[in-house]
Amino acid sequence: VLLTSGDRVAVEDPGYGPPRRLLASLGLRVTAVPVDGEGLMVDAIPPDTRLVYVSPSHQIPLGMSMSLRRRIALLDWANRNGGAIIEDDYDSEFRFGGRPIEPLQMLDTHGRVIYVGSFSKTMLPTLRLGFLVAPPSLRTALEAAKFLADWHSPLATQAAMARFLADGLFARHIRRTRSVYQQRHQLIVDYLTRSFADVLEVVPSSVGLHLAAIAPGASVDRIVAILRRASAVGVECQPLSMFAAGDSPRAGIVLGYGAIGSEQIEEGLARLRACF
Amino acid sequence: VLLTSGDRVAVEDPGYGPPRRLLASLGLRVTAVPVDGEGLMVDAIPPDTRLVYVSPSHQIPLGMSMSLRRRIALLDWANRNGGAIIEDDYDSEFRFGGRPIEPLQMLDTHGRVIYVGSFSKTMLPTLRLGFLVAPPSLRTALEAAKFLADWHSPLATQAAMARFLADGLFARHIRRTRSVYQQRHQLIVDYLTRSFADVLEVVPSSVGLHLAAIAPGASVDRIVAILRRASAVGVECQPLSMFAAGDSPRAGIVLGYGAIGSEQIEEGLARLRACF
Secondary structure (H helix, E strand, C coil): CCCCCCCEEEEEECCCHHHHHHHHHCCCEEEEEEEECCEECHHHCCCCEEEEEECCCCCCCCCCCCCHHHHHHHHHHHHHHCCEEEEECCCCCCECCCCCCCCHHHHCCCCCEEEEEECCCCCCHHHCCEEEECCHHHHHHHHHHHHHHHCCCCHHHHHHHHHHHHCCHHHHHHHHHHHHHHHHHHHHHHHHHHHCCCCCEECCCCECCEEEEECCCCCHHHHHHHHHHHHHCCCCCEEHHHHCCCCCCCCEEEEECCCCCHHHHHHHHHHHHHHC | CCCCCCCEEEEEECCCHHHHHHHHHCCCEEEEEEEECCEECHHHCCCCEEEEEECCCCCCCCCCCCCHHHHHHHHHHHHHHCCEEEEECCCCCCECCCCCCCCHHHHCCCCCEEEEEECCCCCCHHHCCEEEECCHHHHHHHHHHHHHHHCCCCHHHHHHHHHHHHCCHHHHHHHHHHHHHHHHHHHHHHHHHHHCCCCCEECCCCECCEEEEECCCCCHHHHHHHHHHHHHCCCCCEEHHHHCCCCCCCCEEEEECCCCCHHHHHHHHHHHHHHC
């Protein structure tokens, strides 16, 4: 509702592939903006950019949170340039400690941020339920666009989800799964720190269902070859290079722990280690 | 996946509003092609048209079926011009007699027809489930487009619907509801023929959950005023003019009977009659 074919949009590099491909399919010019330890490098956003897509709570794929300083810089950019921001806050329900930083949407005083959340991680992806919080100025247009695209999302699943939320069962489910995911996260970080220190550097993170590790000495091809061997012995990880939005893929791996039992993690990592 | 901004598409006039507005929202040039008693007037399709959207089983809103002759002419048009056809076959499950005519998709020997069906009428609209049968040449592109737009539709509802179909319960449900809808259809046709003959001409039809009647002597404004009065006494019908795709709205009414009990029909039509 905000963009027209040929407009420039910016995404994180490395970053999440599906929205990048969706934006490109709409005829938009997609620019990859590098990410450092504080998140999207706001100074590198091209001047004619109309919209920026970011994942500040849990950067996809690196996993760190965007610093408060960088968030304020991004909002300043939007205010100065009349730009819009899509804040993809997936995974934010699974914070394991550290001080939470205000979402961009809460810091925004000028109606620049479209906040997007999902039940894919907290519940299950097959639900296909998500939500957005938009500035009031956009609501009529967004409702019309949703109506044009598919009228509305299925009511039965929404009604079931609404009751699950209203009865407090969702909050309980999050508390319970958070401690499970925190345990898995810690198991993996401990193991990597202990046994992979010569080949991998863990990216510090305290949120979500995956973590990333950089392979400083390795080539992208070497990591891809290692992960192919790991896959052959039943260990599935993603190469960090898969998330490259620009021409500079980084060597590293992304480890998801949403679907693996805690008791399988050590064995899995031992097999992965043997592939290096 | 077939069209690009500025391409010309053709729709029926009168016709169904939502796809017309969706096509327009994509930057396509939408041309309204008139419908007569045999369906879309194929000779009136502009030469540069790339795609035609039609509802041959149960024309929206008039309710008649497209004749076999006209179907063959439409397929010939598509073959001669390299055009595509979207066949919206909603409501076709509720045929009350008369010889069914082959769907365009069955008559098509050149991969020109994209067949679209829905569970909104046979089951309930809140499911948001439909289906399409596309020529093999389009499948990869359609799957990519669906994946880009929303990955996939919710699996829980699809799994429930698949089991309902596999167990034969859907077929039984259709048989049962078809006889209910046929009774309502007949009640309305009989009543209109008996008591509205001076003001309305029923459009012959034998399919679906609604029927249309033309008001030969009336103006569009008069019909809209009558239906406003009817609404005030609890009777909801739609003016035929609401379905105009071009500049020539027709005076008439559309009566839906999917959601009214058979026992309420006579009382409703008596109230409607009093509004004329």
